Amino acid sequence: MSANYALEARDLSVRYGGVTANDGVSMHLAQGEIRGLIGPNGAGKSTFIDALSGRRAIAAGSVHLAGSDITALGVVERRLLGLSRSFQRTSIFPGMRIGVQMELAASKIPDADPDEVMRELGLDRLAGRVADEISYGDQRRLDIALALVGRPSVLLLDEPMAGLSVEESMKLARHLRNLARNWGVSVLLVEHDMEVVFGISDSITVLETGKLLAEGTPDEVRAHPKVREAYLGSAA
Amino acid sequence: MIAIQILNGLVYGSLLMIVASGLVLIYGLRRVVNFAHGSLFMLGAYIAYAASLQFGFGGGLLAAVAALAAVGFCLDRFGFRLLQDRDPLTVMLVTFGLLLVFEDVVQSIWGKQSYSLAAPEALQGTVDLFGSPFPVYRLAIVAVGALVAACLVGWLRYSRIGLFIRGASTDPVTTAMQGVNTDRLSGGVVAVGAALAGLAGVVSGPFLSLSPTMGSDILIDSFVVVVIGGLGSFAGAFVAAMILGQVQALGAVYLPDLAALLPFALMTAVLIWRPSGLSGSRV
Amino acid sequence: MSAIITATALEDTQVKRNPGVMRLCAMAAAAVAVGLTVNMSVTSNGLMSLLTQATIYAVFALGLGFLLKQNGMVSFGHALFFGMAGYLVGAAVTLTGWPVGMVVVLTVAAIGMFAFGLALVIVRVPGIAFGMLTLAIGQSFYVLVSKSRGFTGGADGMNINFPAQVFGMELASFQNPSSMFLICWLVLVALVLLLALLLRTGFGPLTEAIRENEERARFIGFRTLLPRAAVFAVSAMVTAVGGVLSALYTGFVSPESLHWSVSGTVLIMVVLGGSRTLWGPAVGAVVYYLFRDFVGEHTTHWMSIFGVSLIAVIVLWPAGIAGGVMRAATSLQRAAARRLA
Numbered sequence: 001m002s003a004n005y006a007l008e009a010r011d012l013s014v015r016y017g018g019v020t021a022n023d024g025v026s027m028h029l030a031q032g033e034i035r036g037l038i039g040p041n042g043a044g045k046s047t048f049i050d051a052l053s054g055r056r057a058i059a060a061g062s063v064h065l066a067g068s069d070i071t072a073l074g075v076v077e078r079r080l081l082g083l084s085r086s087f088q089r090t091s092i093f094p095g096m097r098i099g100v101q102m103e104l105a106a107s108k109i110p111d112a113d114p115d116e117v118m119r120e121l122g123l124d125r126l127a128g129r130v131a132d133e134i135s136y137g138d139q140r141r142l143d144i145a146l147a148l149v150g151r152p153s154v155l156l157l158d159e160p161m162a163g164l165s166v167e168e169s170m171k172l173a174r175h176l177r178n179l180a181r182n183w184g185v186s187v188l189l190v191e192h193d194m195e196v197v198f199g200i201s202d203s204i205t206v207l208e209t210g211k212l213l214a215e216g217t218p219d220e221v222r223a224h225p226k227v228r229e230a231y232l233g234s235a236a
Numbered sequence: 237m238i239a240i241q242i243l244n245g246l247v248y249g250s251l252l253m254i255v256a257s258g259l260v261l262i263y264g265l266r267r268v269v270n271f272a273h274g275s276l277f278m279l280g281a282y283i284a285y286a287a288s289l290q291f292g293f294g295g296g297l298l299a300a301v302a303a304l305a306a307v308g309f310c311l312d313r314f315g316f317r318l319l320q321d322r323d324p325l326t327v328m329l330v331t332f333g334l335l336l337v338f339e340d341v342v343q344s345i346w347g348k349q350s351y352s353l354a355a356p357e358a359l360q361g362t363v364d365l366f367g368s369p370f371p372v373y374r375l376a377i378v379a380v381g382a383l384v385a386a387c388l389v390g391w392l393r394y395s396r397i398g399l400f401i402r403g404a405s406t407d408p409v410t411t412a413m414q415g416v417n418t419d420r421l422s423g424g425v426v427a428v429g430a431a432l433a434g435l436a437g438v439v440s441g442p443f444l445s446l447s448p449t450m451g452s453d454i455l456i457d458s459f460v461v462v463v464i465g466g467l468g469s470f471a472g473a474f475v476a477a478m479i480l481g482q483v484q485a486l487g488a489v490y491l492p493d494l495a496a497l498l499p500f501a502l503m504t505a506v507l508i509w510r511p512s513g514l515s516g517s518r519v
Numbered sequence: 520m521s522a523i524i525t526a527t528a529l530e531d532t533q534v535k536r537n538p539g540v541m542r543l544c545a546m547a548a549a550a551v552a553v554g555l556t557v558n559m560s561v562t563s564n565g566l567m568s569l570l571t572q573a574t575i576y577a578v579f580a581l582g583l584g585f586l587l588k589q590n591g592m593v594s595f596g597h598a599l600f601f602g603m604a605g606y607l608v609g610a611a612v613t614l615t616g617w618p619v620g621m622v623v624v625l626t627v628a629a630i631g632m633f634a635f636g637l638a639l640v641i642v643r644v645p646g647i648a649f650g651m652l653t654l655a656i657g658q659s660f661y662v663l664v665s666k667s668r669g670f671t672g673g674a675d676g677m678n679i680n681f682p683a684q685v686f687g688m689e690l691a692s693f694q695n696p697s698s699m700f701l702i703c704w705l706v707l708v709a710l711v712l713l714l715a716l717l718l719r720t721g722f723g724p725l726t727e728a729i730r731e732n733e734e735r736a737r738f739i740g741f742r743t744l745l746p747r748a749a750v751f752a753v754s755a756m757v758t759a760v761g762g763v764l765s766a767l768y769t770g771f772v773s774p775e776s777l778h779w780s781v782s783g784t785v786l787i788m789v790v791l792g793g794s795r796t797l798w799g800p801a802v803g804a805v806v807y808y809l810f811r812d813f814v815g816e817h818t819t820h821w822m823s824i825f826g827v828s829l830i831a832v833i834v835l836w837p838a839g840i841a842g843g844v845m846r847a848a849t850s851l852q853r854a855a856a857r858r859l860a
Contacts, residue, residue, distance in 0.1 A: 076740055079737075087735075105739040105740070325646065336783070456654060497659050507640050
């Protein structure tokens with residue numbers, strides 16, 4: 001059963017200081033699935049991604065990648081096993097050429113092809129440019145490209161569309177769809193733009209104050225009374 | 237004998253605590269590691285010395301603290317504020333440049349010889365402690381240290397500014413988002429930090445002697461304190477200052493050959509155990 | 520068509536950034552020629568000895584600058600490795616009678632290992648605390664050595680009685696400004712070349728990436744502790760070579776060479792020269808010495824002057840001399856290209 005999932009979190013709890021940022025959250029991602037993770041500010045979405053990727057220590061629960069328990073592994077091991085992520089605040093190597101940093105990212109993973117990723121995300125023509133000279137939208141895509149080198153099985157995206165124009169967001173959404181379909185990458189997508197999330201996700205998880213509020217297909221979640229009350233209602 | 241050494245450790249620890257809490261204040265609000273902090277300590281001592289020739293110890297103390305507060309305010313207004321968008325390393329190097337300037341200024345005015353600042357008459361004698369005479373003045377240093385610590389704790393815990401400082405030193409981004417105007421606070425806070433360095437300089441005057449190297453000596457020890465305590469942590473700095481005071485005092489007597497390496501050894505041990513210092517969480 | 524243009528542009532920029540080995544060797548040969556010219560044209564003994572001193576400190580600055588360039592970290596305690604090299608060489612020569620060449624190699628290797636072990640502990644602290652730590656560590660060794668008794672001579676320093684033959688040459692060639700300048704210059708050029716070649720391997724981009732964004736480096740699958748410690752160790756070893764040269768030149772080593780003010784002075788050279796290139800700090804050292812010699816004749820306040828110039832350079836001209844030179848070279852190249860087109 002669980003071995004079928006690309007990524008699974010069981011009863012994950014994260015605390016800092018006295019605050020419980022994630023409280024017993026469970027979630028799973030099937031291969032090639034795009035799952036939207038939504039919730040109001042402070043719901044614990046970024047914390048959840050940090051916990052899954054190993055950036056933040058968890059207090060209880062476990063994380064499983066393709067059926068094997070990776071709870072005890074560090075950031076580096078998780079990446080090498082195929083669990084990759086992007087960052088809410090663009091995290092790239094600003095002073096380095098795009099081609100050089102992509103090649104560096106590929107050098108750790110056997111048979112990784114950086115050019116393929118750059119083509120897929122439309123960065124190939126920028127290979128010779130230094131990262132802090134390219135546009136903000138390109139930098140956001142570079143962040144994702146660094147995470148995609150070596151075709152990871154799971155990609156965690158923390159607000160990839162933040163700060164992008166509508167047009168750029170739509171373009172990025174198409175790229176994500178293609179990745180899930182063609183490469184079988186499973187994507188967990190934290191995003192504020194509801195139109196995008198409901199548009200491209202196969203399933204949606206809703207968090208509120210660190211707890212799981214609802215889960216299901218976009219239509220189910222949209223119709224869920226608690227979600228309407230807590231989130232969509234207040235937003236609309 | 238050992239009791240006296242522990243007491244001496246307490247004296248030096250109190251001085252370190254005052255200096256280090258100034259460093260932590262400045263770091264907390266501005267994210268600046270102030271390499272000129274030892275120079276401020278030295279400047280305080282020399283100003284007090286000059287003023288005390290005319291107005292006695294009390295006058296010297298007031299003059300030094302007031303002068304250093306002014307220096308601190310200018311440092312923030314014409315230095316840190318203008319450089320706040322620059323890389324922290326850049327600002328660190330700027331404070332290093334200031335250190336060179338301050339040391340040169342002190343040397344050009346007072347030369348390389350050492351001076352000693354006379355303790356106020358009321359505190360000049362000794363008392364019998366554990367069967368041997370102990371200078372009253374050193375006990376007064378401990379009292380000043382305790383007073384400063386109490387004031388700082390009260391200020392940081394119960395005032396609005398204190399709340400901001402604690403907030404800013406743990407999480408500057410969030411504090412900035414909550415609309416705290418760091419610029420308005422920091423002139424005063426850096427002034428307090430510099431005044432504390434000056435105060436420590438004055439108080440140490442009758443205990444250590446005044447020399448152009450006194451600044452870098454105390455700077456190094458207070459860096460050790462701040463690193464062991466965890467950057468930006470007051471509680472950590474208090475504890476670390478007391479520990480280092482004891483290590484210095486006891487080391488000087490029981491391990492004289494290796495005393496110089498003890499702070500280094502202590503620091504290495506703490507950092508292996510906890511890379512971000514006593515108070516820091518594991519990263 | 521446009522693909523061809525971008526491809527050539529890419530190649531072009533890669534060449535500019537990563538000059539080929541041939542080009543590096545040509546530049547090294549040119550640098551050697553400059554050294555020879557200086558050596559032949561300078562007749563004043565005073566100036567020659569100033570330049571020798573400057574070249575020794577250029578090696579030191581090369582090491583410190585390498586740390587800043589590849590690791591983004593500022594060390595205020597590198598004098599530790601400079602002075603320690605002198606003491607280790609002196610102690611080994613005095614106590615063992617091993618050939619000096621072997622002593623030198625062992626010394627540099629020992630300092631590399633020591634620095635590597637130390638780095639494993641201290642590079643984990645945040646960048647800003649690192650500067651404070653290095654200052655404290657360096658200074659504790661200064662105090663230790665200046666208070667020590669026995670053959671190290673405590674605060675008075677230690678005379679080193681080198682044998683008459685060092686590296687198969689007369690000792691005198693190491694202690695005469697003119698020939699020593701040439702030796703130091705060759706060592707400097709060789710070290711710059713070696714470091715440049717090292718950075719052409721995967722080590723260059725990896726450490727650059729870690730400096731720019733350590734967390735991201737970990738999230739693309741690289742452990743960052745060992746590479747950072749390696750940068751620190753290489754930097755310490757280069758600095759140690761400077762310390763060895765100084766010991767050979769003067770036949771003497773004193774605790775003052777371990778003092779934090781030495782680290783601080785060399786840091787000024789690094790900032791002045793600019794740490795974005797390997798050779799910048801070395802240029803900074805030479806400029807520093809010439810400038811200090813000039814200023815020293817007119818005033819005793821050179822500390823203030825250096826403090827103020829340090830601040831001015833940092834604030835107004837963060838890329839230092841090397842940055843200015845590189846900018847000028849780029850715009851010249853562009854102008855030339857425009858004329859050709």
